[in-house]
Amino acid sequence: MVVDETVGHLRRRGAIEDERFTRRLYTVAGAARLVGMSPSTLRTWSHGYERTLLSNTQVKQGPVITAFDNHFGDRRSIPFIGLVEAVVIQAFRNTGLPLQRIRKALEILANEGELGHALASRQLFSDGASVLYDYATRSHDKQLRLLTVVHTGQRVFHEVIGDYLERITFGDNWATELILPVTERPLLRVIPEVAGGDAVFVEGGATLAAVSSRASAGEPLESIAADFGTPADQIEEALCAIWPTQAAA
Numbered sequence: 001m002v003v004d005e006t007v008g009h010l011r012r013r014g015a016i017e018d019e020r021f022t023r024r025l026y027t028v029a030g031a032a033r034l035v036g037m038s039p040s041t042l043r044t045w046s047h048g049y050e051r052t053l054l055s056n057t058q059v060k061q062g063p064v065i066t067a068f069d070n071h072f073g074d075r076r077s078i079p080f081i082g083l084v085e086a087v088v089i090q091a092f093r094n095t096g097l098p099l100q101r102i103r104k105a106l107e108i109l110a111n112e113g114e115l116g117h118a119l120a121s122r123q124l125f126s127d128g129a130s131v132l133y134d135y136a137t138r139s140h141d142k143q144l145r146l147l148t149v150v151h152t153g154q155r156v157f158h159e160v161i162g163d164y165l166e167r168i169t170f171g172d173n174w175a176t177e178l179i180l181p182v183t184e185r186p187l188l189r190v191i192p193e194v195a196g197g198d199a200v201f202v203e204g205g206a207t208l209a210a211v212s213s214r215a216s217a218g219e220p221l222e223s224i225a226a227d228f229g230t231p232a233d234q235i236e237e238a239l240c241a242i243w244p245t246q247a248a249a
Helices: 003-013 028-035 039-047 080-093 099-111 123-139 159-165 208-216 221-228 232-242 244-248
Strands: 049-052 058-061 148-151 154-157 168-170 175-179 188-190
Touching (some): 028 039, 028 080, 039 080, 080 099, 080 168, 080 175, 099 123, 123 148, 123 154, 208 232, 221 232
Antiparallel strands (some): 049 058, 168 175, 175 188
């Protein structure tokens, strides 16, 4: 899935005007912190890569999440939908499935399940596991079977994926809210039309930017917690998860 194809696909579906898809909210580095991965990994997912092998053969792969090129010096390239897609791919990877097989899974979801932008779609919950399970069974694809299991007669996603998917809220066909997976507890959420897409604390509603700014200035966490109504231990956990190097310094 390349960016031009993504935009064209959305235009055909009538979703191109939806700011969840089109509004640039995050830089690669910023989104990577929220998802809990390295910026280099997310850059590969969001903008693809081109490599030259020892045989001088060039290998080129497009992006697998919704993202745009930098525009007039604006380094923000990832919209809300791209952030959600990155979270789901991270969940897929946590089952042990390599990225190349994840690409195959996305191809199957798009072609067989007709799930455009499946990773941020409500249909991923209702149809995605069945589509992938059926394909993996027919083709004897043991790697793709890592993504799904049969539970009480139903084909469902692997528990690891299910834990991530439970953090996504849908108000219509597409994701509308995300509880960030960077912390085990549900401490931070992103609603694209709130605070410019900045993460906000579930308890108290303070923006991550406001809290981190005061903490970076050396203000005691207890003081920040009192002002924003967010427990100090939650603030500490969130800041340590998103900026582990700074927290250890």
